[in-house]
Amino acid sequence: xxxxxTQRGFIAAMLHRLSGIALAVFxxxxxxxxxxxxxxxxxxxxxxxxxxxxxxxxxxxGIVVALAVHMxxxxxxxxxxxxxFHEKTLAALSICVAAAFAVGLALIxxxx
Amino acid sequence: xxxxxxxxxxxxxxxxxxxxxQIFTTPRREHQTVLDVVTEIQREQDPTLSYRFACxxxxxxxxxxxxxxxxxxxxxxxxxxxxxxENHIRLEPLRNFTxxxxxxxxxxxxxxxxxxxxxxxxxxxxxxxxxxxxxxxSKKRRAVDEHIECIGCGVCYSACDVVEWDKDYLxxxxxxxxxxLVNDVRDKGNAERLDAISKSEGCQACHTHMNCTQFCxxxxxxxxxxxGLKRAVFWHSLFGK
Amino acid sequence: xxxxxxxAQRLTAFLLALAVAVHLTTILYxxxxxxxxxxxxxxxxxxxxxxxxxxVFVIAVxxxxxxxxxxxxxxxxxxxxxxxxxxLVLFSLVLLALGFRAVFAVYAA
Numbered sequence: 001x002x003x004x005x006t007q008r009g010f011i012a013a014m015l016h017r018l019s020g021i022a023l024a025v026f027x028x029x030x031x032x033x034x035x036x037x038x039x040x041x042x043x044x045x046x047x048x049x050x051x052x053x054x055x056x057x058x059x060x061x062g063i064v065v066a067l068a069v070h071m072x073x074x075x076x077x078x079x080x081x082x083x084x085f086h087e088k089t090l091a092a093l094s095i096c097v098a099a100a101f102a103v104g105l106a107l108i109x110x111x112x
Numbered sequence: 113x114x115x116x117x118x119x120x121x122x123x124x125x126x127x128x129x130x131x132x133x134q135i136f137t138t139p140r141r142e143h144q145t146v147l148d149v150v151t152e153i154q155r156e157q158d159p160t161l162s163y164r165f166a167c168x169x170x171x172x173x174x175x176x177x178x179x180x181x182x183x184x185x186x187x188x189x190x191x192x193x194x195x196x197x198e199n200h201i202r203l204e205p206l207r208n209f210t211x212x213x214x215x216x217x218x219x220x221x222x223x224x225x226x227x228x229x230x231x232x233x234x235x236x237x238x239x240x241x242x243x244x245x246x247x248x249x250s251k252k253r254r255a256v257d258e259h260i261e262c263i264g265c266g267v268c269y270s271a272c273d274v275v276e277w278d279k280d281y282l283x284x285x286x287x288x289x290x291x292x293l294v295n296d297v298r299d300k301g302n303a304e305r306l307d308a309i310s311k312s313e314g315c316q317a318c319h320t321h322m323n324c325t326q327f328c329x330x331x332x333x334x335x336x337x338x339x340g341l342k343r344a345v346f347w348h349s350l351f352g353k
Numbered sequence: 354x355x356x357x358x359x360x361a362q363r364l365t366a367f368l369l370a371l372a373v374a375v376h377l378t379t380i381l382y383x384x385x386x387x388x389x390x391x392x393x394x395x396x397x398x399x400x401x402x403x404x405x406x407x408x409v410f411v412i413a414v415x416x417x418x419x420x421x422x423x424x425x426x427x428x429x430x431x432x433x434x435x436x437x438x439x440x441l442v443l444f445s446l447v448l449l450a451l452g453f454r455a456v457f458a459v460y461a462a
Contacts, residue, residue, distance in 0.1 A: 009322030010273065017319075017425060024418045031451035035458040044393070064377070071373045074366055077320050081339045081363070082346075087322075106381050277428040316354035317424075342359070349356040 008093045015097070016073035019066040026063050064107050068100035120191065122149055123202045124161065128211045133202075134158075146186035146194065146201065147175050150215070163215035173265025173329070177215050178204040183270035185329045206270040222266055225282045230308045231289035234301025244298045252295040259337050260292050261330050268324035268334050280313040284324035284334035287315050291337035294344055306341075306348050315341040358420050365417040372410045397459040404460050411452030419445045 036043045051060065073096050079085035118140045126134045136153050147165055154161040165175040170188040177186055180194050180202050194201060209217035226232075246253050268284040269275055275283050290309050293299050309315050315338045324334040354362075383392065397403045419441040427433045 007321070007323060007326055009320065009326065013273075013319050013321045020418075020421050021425060024422055027414065027418065027448060028451050031448075031455040034455035035451070045391070064380070067373060068377065071370060075370060078363065078366060078370070080320055080335065081342050084336065084339065084343075086333075086336065103377060103381070107384065274428070310356045310359075312354055314354075316356070316359040319424075345356050346360060346363070349360060 012073055012076065012093045012096070015069055016077070019070040019073075022063065022066045023070060026066075061104055061107055065100055065104040068103035069097065072096035072100050118199060120144075120149065120195070121198070121200045122153065123200065124150075124153070124215065125204045125211075126161075126214055128213055131211075131214075140191070140199075144191040146179055146184075146189045146191060146203070149191060149201070150186060150203065161215075162213040170329070171263075173263045173267075176206055176265050176267050176270070176329075178202075178207055178270070183207065183267045183327055185265065185267070188329060206266055208270050208272065208275045209266065217266075219266065222269055222283070222285070223264070226264070226286045226289060228308060229282045229286035229290045229314075230301060230305040231286050231293065233293060233296065234299050234305075236300030240298065246297055252297055255295040255340065256292045259288050259332055259334075262288055262332055263330070265329065267327050267329055268332075271323035271327040273321050273323060274317050274319060278313065278317060281317050282309065282313055282315075284318075284338065287318075287341055288324075288332065288334040288337040291340050294341065303348075306345055309341055310345040310349075315345065318342075354420075354424060358423075361416050362420045365413040368409070368413045369417055372406070372413060375406070376410070394459060399460070404456065407456045408453070411449065411456060415445045415448040415452065418448065 033047055034044075036047045050056065076085075076087065076092055076096055080087055119137050120140050122136045122138060123133045124136060125131060136157055138149055138152055138157070141148070147168060150161070150163050151165070154163065163175075163177070165187065166172045168175070168187045170185060173185060175186045176183060179186060179189055180196070181204075183206055186203075191201065203215060205211045205215050205217045209219065209222065212218050248254075248257075262285060264285060266285070268288075272281070272284055274281045287309060290305055293305060294302060299305075318335070318338045320335060320339075322335045325332070325336075328334070383396070422444070423437065423441050426437060
């Protein structure tokens with residue numbers, strides 16, 4: 001039913017779901033990267049050098065935003081389910097997404 | 113768009129699960145509802161067109177169908193609201209139901225799920241000795257009041273994405289009714305009811321898309337009933353209360 | 354989904370909300386001026402607080418993520434048999450293993 005695809009609840013649910021999938025895929029890679037430190041600080045440093053390429057930087061930004069989006073929209077679900085929060089306006093969705101992008105912006109401003 | 117000189121193009125599903133769309137042209141009239149349009153087509157142009165209606169004044173919920181991809185009551189949908197630029201309306205049977213013929217759908221599974229969710233009052237073994245005293249402003253009575261007006265029209269069930277993805281999902285209407293009974297202080301079947309609505313096809317499958325709340329023609333909010341059920345199951349599972 | 358999975362999912366969600374807030378704040382602060390192994394390890398090496406926090410984090414994620422994936426897979430693909438549950442338990446174990454390995458790597462470096 002294509003009409004539902006523009007409804008804010010559906011958009012919220014899809015952002016939440018897709019960011020969750022992205023995180024589940026990313027996480028093992030994240031753990032593997034950190035574990036290169038098992039071979040010493042130099043090994044981790046050489047790995048980090050790889051991450052300075054623009055494409056990787058963009059992906060990192062994407063993952064941070066995905067984490068923030070997933071958390072914000074997750075908080076929305078928890079508020080509705082456990083605190084009987086009656087979310088009926090676009091405001092809640094907008095706030096969640098805006099906050100997530102604020103996190104992404106903070107990353108860009110801070111990094112490098 | 114004004115004036116009855118303009119014609120209306122109406123695309124209607126014909127057939128059952130297999131079929132095709134048939135295009136009709138019908139005059140635009142002032143204050144037309146989509147039900148008026150379907151009725152005029154069936155009476156004046158094609159008597160083989162099958163559809164349902166009863167009260168035609170927004171009380172019974174029988175006339176629900178997909179209008180331009182949205183489930184709504186056709187008697188309460190003015191053509192002006194849905195006409196769009198091209199003077200075109202698309203009518204389909206309610207999504208998530210099996211099509212019987214044309215615009216009429218099979219409602220049995222919908223009501224079976226109502227039973228599966230134990231959406232019925234359980235008086236218990238012993239008859240009550242006296243009238244139950246339920247204060248109208250008590251928390252539980254207010255919870256019931258918010259959600260009791262459901263007439264089983266199927267629009268929420270039709271709108272629900274989880275019903276589309278999981279044919280076993282009990283659906284917003286059945287769960288909404290279960291919630292009103294969970295809050296009915298006279299009901300004796302709560303333990304079984306909470307069990308019934310917390311299986312894999314139960315309330316936990318709801319992902320808060322809120323289509324049901326968005327489309328309910330009676331402005332009910334099954335999302336919050338289902339959240340209430342999730343909380344009830346949560347506390348019941350952890351603390352048995 | 355059943356009550357047990359639901360409870361596990363929602364409880365770890367509450368926990369992760371806190372953990373992620375801390376983690377994001379830490380990361381945003383830590384990447385200030387660039388990221389280097391030396392900087393990371395200086396913070397994590399021998400830190401019991403770090404060890405405890407991230408161990409809890411790893412366990413919570415290893416519970417939360419597979420349950421979420423289970424819903425997605427059951428709803429969007431035809432895979433809903435027991436084998437899916439088995440695969441997800443394996444995924445959970447992978448997350449636990451890799452996660453603890455990573456935590457240990459930067460704690461003991």
